[in-house]
Amino acid sequence: MCGILGIALADETCPVAPELCDGSIFLQHRGQDAAGIATCGARGRIYQCKGNGMARDVFTQQRVSGLAGSMGIAHLRYPTAGSSANSEAQPFYVNSPYGVMLAHNGNLVNTVSLQRYMDEEVHRHINTDSDSELLLNIFAAELEKHNKYRVNNEDVFRALEGVYRLVRGGYACVGMLAGFALFGFRDPNGIRPLLFGERVNENGTKDYMLASESVVLKAHNFTTYRDLKPGEAVIIPKNCEKGEPEFKQVVPMNSHRPDLFEYVYFARPDSVLDGISVYHTRLRMGTKLAENILKSLGPDEVDVVVPVPDTARTCALQCANVLGKPYREGFVKNRYVGRTFIMPNQKERVSSVRRKLNPMESEFHGKKVLIVDDSIVRGTTSKEIVNMAKESGATKVYFASAAPAIRYNHIYGIDLTDNKNLIAYNKTEEEVAEAIGCDKVIYQSLEDLIDCCKTESIDKFEVGVFTGNYVTGVEDGYLHELERVRALNQSNKTDVKSEVDIGLYNAADY
Ligand SMILES: O=P(O)(O)OC[C@H]1O[C@H](OP(=O)(O)OP(=O)(O)O)[C@H](O)[C@@H]1O
Numbered sequence: 001m002c003g004i005l006g007i008a009l010a011d012e013t014c015p016v017a018p019e020l021c022d023g024s025i026f027l028q029h030r031g032q033d034a035a036g037i038a039t040c041g042a043r044g045r046i047y048q049c050k051g052n053g054m055a056r057d058v059f060t061q062q063r064v065s066g067l068a069g070s071m072g073i074a075h076l077r078y079p080t081a082g083s084s085a086n087s088e089a090q091p092f093y094v095n096s097p098y099g100v101m102l103a104h105n106g107n108l109v110n111t112v113s114l115q116r117y118m119d120e121e122v123h124r125h126i127n128t129d130s131d132s133e134l135l136l137n138i139f140a141a142e143l144e145k146h147n148k149y150r151v152n153n154e155d156v157f158r159a160l161e162g163v164y165r166l167v168r169g170g171y172a173c174v175g176m177l178a179g180f181a182l183f184g185f186r187d188p189n190g191i192r193p194l195l196f197g198e199r200v201n202e203n204g205t206k207d208y209m210l211a212s213e214s215v216v217l218k219a220h221n222f223t224t225y226r227d228l229k230p231g232e233a234v235i236i237p238k239n240c241e242k243g244e245p246e247f248k249q250v251v252p253m254n255s256h257r258p259d260l261f262e263y264v265y266f267a268r269p270d271s272v273l274d275g276i277s278v279y280h281t282r283l284r285m286g287t288k289l290a291e292n293i294l295k296s297l298g299p300d301e302v303d304v305v306v307p308v309p310d311t312a313r314t315c316a317l318q319c320a321n322v323l324g325k326p327y328r329e330g331f332v333k334n335r336y337v338g339r340t341f342i343m344p345n346q347k348e349r350v351s352s353v354r355r356k357l358n359p360m361e362s363e364f365h366g367k368k369v370l371i372v373d374d375s376i377v378r379g380t381t382s383k384e385i386v387n388m389a390k391e392s393g394a395t396k397v398y399f400a401s402a403a404p405a406i407r408y409n410h411i412y413g414i415d416l417t418d419n420k421n422l423i424a425y426n427k428t429e430e431e432v433a434e435a436i437g438c439d440k441v442i443y444q445s446l447e448d449l450i451d452c453c454k455t456e457s458i459d460k461f462e463v464g465v466f467t468g469n470y471v472t473g474v475e476d477g478y479l480h481e482l483e484r485v486r487a488l489n490q491s492n493k494t495d496v497k498s499e500v501d502i503g504l505y506n507a508a509d510y
């Protein structure tokens, strides 16, 4: 679930890279594996800095100062397809036609046929296993069809029409055409989020931003903003002091189904996506969860409610309020360890849970504890947490999840492993409780979770991860191919990164 960002400044003499760098920090929670910035300067020249690592490590002051230009895009990567190699860090670039850069959040589910199409029909070489590189080349191939000396907005919208026709999956993208424009577009189901905003400068000119979450827009004073609609695109001219952004509903909206998992885990609580406040959905999740818990546990069965930091805090606090039980920070979080779930391999994930969370014995000793988390996915966190609670002397450990049992792959931009690695795969609730070692597991129902998130205008969500039914469907052989590539990457005895990491644009100092 990557983070994407694009900014065009009215003042063409002002470098955009420092603001992109700062904005990336607001999106770090969406991808910790790789980070990249590309800018476009005078004479359409493109500058780029990208590679594996967190934004603060990749974007050193020295590198950022070399990124010239007033228009640029940024990407924070959490790998879904392909591998976590340096060479798959985004944005991606192709020189023809015109020079195009793309940063993609999401995942395509017809890559098998797209690869064949690239190879057999348009003869474009794809240098990595990344679906985002494929997507960029599909766009470039569509744009090339016009065979024009200079491109205009209509050509770009028409090329996007081709993209919408050819690709299937979840995608929100920001891109740049060298010397011409910044652009953004969103898939026809609005699975992945993308917002557009503007900021009025002192002299009355306007800067523009595209971002995955509203929190970046607000923090950077882009106070007038809105979500792009599913199937909608926007083109912001490079010289945005002189020209206005142009919006177009490129294809009709299919059905608006934001990914429910954004509200459960991915997005920051202070973001509002598609008009829905993430924070308030999480409060409601706490209320509903408590109502559910009251049905299955007696009033004296819980002494204390303990959240699993960080994401579950909002929900757990509200749950404790409704239950009328004390809320206690039973696990102290090491602020220097990032999100565990989006780490690229299981070994790192297991070791970081213990490094990240440490129990406060006094909150567990001799108590019946209700631990609340936002979700149980592979069970990496919950197994360790339950163990720590028991080691610390809890007499009973109940584990409540604000999301229903996760039994299916997430195919639109979350690397939810293959089904068999999900702790709830083919298991009843009792079996999950046994697997993570607790006395009882209580899941939120899907119906209740949807109730917590829906509004008057959006009452349907992408919920394939809970049901196995995906809004776009999946092409034959796709999941099989995904598992094959994953197994191939994991079978590598050494670190996969060193094996496949010889990208085209490696800098000597990486
Ligand atoms: O069952 P699992 O595979 O362990 O995955 C679920 C856990 O992973 C996430 O936490 P994470 O540490 O990634 O981030 P957070 O600090 O935002 O909660 C999520 O909030 C759950 O705690």
Ligand SMILES: NC(=O)CC[C@H](N)C(=O)O
Pocket (backbone or CB within 6 Å): 001, 002, 003, 077, 078, 079, 080, 081, 082, 088, 104, 105, 106, 107, 108, 130, 131, 132, 413, 414
């Ligand atoms: N999480 C994402 O949005 C990932 C984007 C893209 N599929 C990649 O693997 O790089």
Ligand SMILES: [Mg+2]
Pocket (backbone or CB within 6 Å): 308, 309, 310, 311, 312, 373, 374, 381
């Ligand atoms: Mg967590």
